[in-house]
Amino acid sequence: MGDRMGLWAxxxxxQGRVIHxxxxxxxxxxxHFGRYVNRPLTFLEIGCxxxxxxxxxxxxxxxxxxxxxxxxxxxxxxxxxxxxxVRIGSQADPEFLRGVIGEFGRPDIVxxxxxxxxxxxxxxxxxxxxxxxxxGIYMVEDLHTAYWDEYGGGLQRPGSFMELCxxxxxxxxxxxxxxxxxxxxxxxxxxxxxxxxxxxxxxRGRTLEKSAPRYxxxxx
Numbered sequence: 001m002g003d004r005m006g007l008w009a010x011x012x013x014x015q016g017r018v019i020h021x022x023x024x025x026x027x028x029x030x031x032h033f034g035r036y037v038n039r040p041l042t043f044l045e046i047g048c049x050x051x052x053x054x055x056x057x058x059x060x061x062x063x064x065x066x067x068x069x070x071x072x073x074x075x076x077x078x079x080x081x082x083x084x085x086v087r088i089g090s091q092a093d094p095e096f097l098r099g100v101i102g103e104f105g106r107p108d109i110v111x112x113x114x115x116x117x118x119x120x121x122x123x124x125x126x127x128x129x130x131x132x133x134x135x136g137i138y139m140v141e142d143l144h145t146a147y148w149d150e151y152g153g154g155l156q157r158p159g160s161f162m163e164l165c166x167x168x169x170x171x172x173x174x175x176x177x178x179x180x181x182x183x184x185x186x187x188x189x190x191x192x193x194x195x196x197x198x199x200x201x202x203x204r205g206r207t208l209e210k211s212a213p214r215y216x217x218x219x220x
Contacts, residue, residue, distance in 0.1 A: 006030070006037075006060065025141060028196050032137050032203070036108060038062040044100070044107040045069045046091045046124060047114035051079035058083050068104050070097075071114075091115065092123040101131050108136045116145040118152035121161045129202065130185065138202040165200055169193060175210060 036043075041064070043057055048071040058067050069079065069086045080086050085104070089096035091114045101107070110128050112121060121140060129138050145151035146162035153160045172190055174183040191205035 024197060025199060028139075028194075028199050028201065032139065032194070032201055033060075033109060036061055036065075038064065040064040041108040042066045042068060042104055042106070044104075044110045044128075046110070046112045047071060048073070048076040048079055048086060049113070051076070053113070054079055054084050054086075055081075066104065068100065068107070070100060090120075092120040094123070094127040097124065097127045098131075101128070106131055106133045106136070108133050110136075110138045112138075112140040113142065116142045116151055118146060118157075118160045122159070122164055125161070125164070129204075130189070132204055134189070134204055134206060136204050138204070140200045142198055143200060144198045161200070165193070165195070168202075 037060065039062075041061060043061060043065060045053060045057065045067070048054060048069040051069075054067050054069045058065060061067070063083075065083060067084045069076065069084065070089060070091060071086065072088065072090050074088050077086050077088060087096075087100050087103075089100075091097070091112070107128075110132055112124055114120060114124065125138065125140070132138050140161060143162060146153040146160045147155055153162070156163065168186060168190075170177070170181055171184050171186045172193060174181045174187045189204050189206075190202060192203045194201040194203070
């Protein structure tokens with residue numbers, strides 16, 4: 001899957017509702033989402049736009065995929081079709097988000113393409129990241145807004161999602177801080193963090209006890 005650009009082809013050939021995506025995002029989508037193609041999955045997209053991306057994900061992931069979109073705009077309910085579900089509410093409302101998860105189950109993938117307001121992005125992540133499946137993925141895109149004042153961002157501005165990511169990098173490595181930072185649930189449930197232009201990706205996974213065994217083992 002990793003060397004093909006099937007999703008890019010889907011985007012270029014799309015004839016349905018309008019899709020707004022930066023083209024440099026597509027290699028990252030392929031890299032992190034490709035293993036889910038034609039497998040049962042629940043894909044949760046925050047922000048429905050004009051409905052086109054929901055249709056694109058449906059075609060890309062295949063007949064076993066359940067696509068769930070959330071948006072604050074009531075008119076987005078019209079984007080529902082076979083395999084696509086839409087729920088109306090705020091991405092910053094934990095009660096609403098937990099209700100969506102209660103209805104559809106833990107998502108395999110969350111893609112935040114919502115308001116891009118830092119307060120909202122941080123709130124969604126705090127609520128949803130622990131609810132993603134143990135081997136799932138959480139991706140936040142359009143993080144150029146983390147540097148823009150009108151979205152609550154700015155270079156090294158406290159409270160921005162990018163500043164949270166810098167702290168989470170320390171949490172990922174908390175085992176090596178000599179007790180300066182105790183391990184957290186994030187430490188214990190996160191395998192990796194990936195960053196691209198305007199994108200952050202978190203891959204969840206159970207972490208085994210960390211060790212550096214030597215092979216071959218010396219004979220007794």
